[in-house]
Amino acid sequence: MSDYPLRTFGRIKSRPIKPRQAALMTSLLPRIAIPEGRVEINALMPHAQAVWLEIGFGGGEHLAEQATRLPDTLFLGAEPFLNGVASALRHIDERGLGNVRLRAGDARALMSDLPDASLDRLIILFPDPWPKARHHKRRLVQTDFVAEAARTLKPGGRARFATDWADYADWALERFLSKPAFRWLAQTADDWRTPPADHVTTRYEQKRLGDCAPIWLEFERAGPDAYLKLTH
Numbered sequence: 146m147s148d149y150p151l152r153t154f155g156r157i158k159s160r161p162i163k164p165r166q167a168a169l170m171t172s173l174l175p176r177i178a179i180p181e182g183r184v185e186i187n188a189l190m191p192h193a194q195a196v197w198l199e200i201g202f203g204g205g206e207h208l209a210e211q212a213t214r215l216p217d218t219l220f221l222g223a224e225p226f227l228n229g230v231a232s233a234l235r236h237i238d239e240r241g242l243g244n245v246r247l248r249a250g251d252a253r254a255l256m257s258d259l260p261d262a263s264l265d266r267l268i269i270l271f272p273d274p275w276p277k278a279r280h281h282k283r284r285l286v287q288t289d290f291v292a293e294a295a296r297t298l299k300p301g302g303r304a305r306f307a308t309d310w311a312d313y314a315d316w317a318l319e320r321f322l323s324k325p326a327f328r329w330l331a332q333t334a335d336d337w338r339t340p341p342a343d344h345v346t347t348r349y350e351q352k353r354l355g356d357c358a359p360i361w362l363e364f365e366r367a368g369p370d371a372y373l374k375l376t377h
């Protein structure tokens with residue numbers, strides 16, 4: 146789906162994975178890994194009332210907390226950073242979560258495996274900023290990514306994007322709104338300055354590494370007419 150191979154801002158693996166987490170990589174991960182190829186949502190969790198996808202879940206704190214709050218929702222997570230996957234497995238194991246499935250890899254490949262209109266929510270929290278202009282093409286949010294988001298979200302579904310890099314917020318807003326498939330839900334400045342009520346603070350967010358306070362962009366996937374305009 147993207148012309149650009151996965152380039153992560155950090156490394157895929159930075160420090161040795163702790164023995165307990167390493168054990169979960171061989172025991173738990175194979176049981177909850179999302180297989181390559183077309184994803185059958187029902188096979189992952191029959192009767193799921195909703196499906197969320199979190200892209201780049203980092204250490205998995207947000208994913209695990211949301212999955213705890215919403216036990217009838219299926220949570221898909223994609224993250225290539227193996228220490229992050231190992232950390233998420235620990236949270237999933239400790240909380241005994243049965244509604245989380247992971248892809249240890251590129252979210253863009255996972256999205257292309259998803260059927261049309263399969264997601265209720267798409268969550269992108271503090272993606273790698275790639276602030277230098279010559280690296281902007283490595284950013285996750287690109288025009289073709291937004292088209293995939295439109296394809297995989299159900300009409301009325303939501304996409305949430307947060308960043309603490311002002312230029313990436315502008316960049317994402319421009320791309321999400323370049324097609325009629327998405328409607329920006331903000332009505333006042335408070336809506337993009339204030340974390341959404343159901344947000345769970347992430348590890349990266351706490352580091353405040355960006356050049357501005359966090360910016361929260363919430364989009365709604367418009368109805369089928371807008372989808373046709375996007376794809377034709």
Ligand SMILES: C[S@@+](CC[C@H](N)C(=O)[O-])C[C@H]1O[C@@H](n2cnc3c(N)ncnc32)[C@H](O)[C@@H]1O
Pocket residue numbers: 151152153154200201202203204223224225226229250251252253269270271272273274285347348349350
């Ligand atoms: C800056 S970190 C933020 C992590 C987490 N969301 C948080 O807020 O703490 C960005 C994460 O996105 C992951 N990432 C980068 N490219 C990705 C891709 N194509 N698919 C899935 N995850 C990706 C990175 O490995 C990294 O863990």
